[in-house]
Amino acid sequence: xxxxxxxxxxxxxxxxxxxxxxxxxxxxxxxxxxxxxxxxxxxxxxxxxxxxxxxxxxxxxxxxxxxxxxxxxxxxxxxxxxxxxxxxxxxxxxxxxxxxxxxxxxxxxxxxxxxxxxxxxxxxxxxxxxxxxxxxxxxxxxxxxxxxxxxxxxxxxxxxxxxxxxxxxxxxxxxxxxxxxxxxxxxxxxxxxxxxxxxxxxxxxxxxxxxxxxxxxxxxxxxxxxxxxxxxxxxxxxxxxxxxxxxxxxxxxxxxxxxxxxxxxxxxxxxxx
Numbered sequence: 001x002x003x004x005x006x007x008x009x010x011x012x013x014x015x016x017x018x019x020x021x022x023x024x025x026x027x028x029x030x031x032x033x034x035x036x037x038x039x040x041x042x043x044x045x046x047x048x049x050x051x052x053x054x055x056x057x058x059x060x061x062x063x064x065x066x067x068x069x070x071x072x073x074x075x076x077x078x079x080x081x082x083x084x085x086x087x088x089x090x091x092x093x094x095x096x097x098x099x100x101x102x103x104x105x106x107x108x109x110x111x112x113x114x115x116x117x118x119x120x121x122x123x124x125x126x127x128x129x130x131x132x133x134x135x136x137x138x139x140x141x142x143x144x145x146x147x148x149x150x151x152x153x154x155x156x157x158x159x160x161x162x163x164x165x166x167x168x169x170x171x172x173x174x175x176x177x178x179x180x181x182x183x184x185x186x187x188x189x190x191x192x193x194x195x196x197x198x199x200x201x202x203x204x205x206x207x208x209x210x211x212x213x214x215x216x217x218x219x220x221x222x223x224x225x226x227x228x229x230x231x232x233x234x235x236x237x238x239x240x241x242x243x244x245x246x247x248x249x250x251x252x253x254x255x256x257x258x259x260x261x262x263x264x265x266x267x268x269x270x271x272x273x
Contacts, residue, residue: 010083012211012242023057031075038073062107072206080110082214086261089115110153156219170209211242221247
């Protein structure tokens with residue numbers, strides 16, 4: 001099978017995009033196929049795969065013309081991805097499929113997301129509202145941390161630490177409470193740097209430690225604002241391994257994620273497996 005691919009990233013959270021506008025190229029995304037594409041030594045290499053498909057072709061609900069069919073690096077299906085939405089929207093802009101002067105509606109399994117292209121070239125995504133739960137425990141190899149439950153399209157467990165080095169190597173997924181997160185969880189370790197400025201590391205379910213996580217940065221912005229008693233609207237700078245994101249929690253409780261996106265390569269591939 002021959003197909004086109006595109007490589008992009010948002011704060012070094014990288015993705016393989018598969019243009020499949022009418023659903024005729026990839027009838028389904030087999031988990032093994034996705035995992036092989038994401039493998040960094042034998043494949044193209046990425047934290048996830050995004051199929052670019054019209055919402056009508058995939059048969060899922062959504063008001064946008066375009067649907068972001070997102071898969072984790074292990075091939076599992078995910079609700080959506082905050083960094084991936086920006087890369088997805090940038091691809092649509094570069095291909096002339098949407099008007100960059102207008103709000104871009106991207107449909108996802110986590111609901112419709114509105115994307116605005118900023119004058120400086122960064123993109124802002126209205127990520128919707130957060131669902132905040134209680135606390136539970138997460139554990140790395142030799143440490144146990146209290147973590148705050150925040151859902152921002154994906155489930156997150158946010159743990160505050162003295163330094164992000166406290167998380168250890170993060171080669172394996174932190175242990176978590178299966179009663180709270182029966183379908184797995186992304187775990188963020190957050191270090192305060194300055195007022196409304198934090199640093200984070202993240203282990204994403206299905207992908208391992210990544211250089212950035214957009215929905216994770218949103219969860220961190222919400223959890224930290226609540227912990228700090230900051231009155232909305234509030235904006236937090238969130239430094240990730242791959243750059244900087246800004247998270248605004250509005251007076252109406254909407255979460256706005258702002259950051260860069262870049263398309264770095266494209267090509268054709270013959271799949272022989």
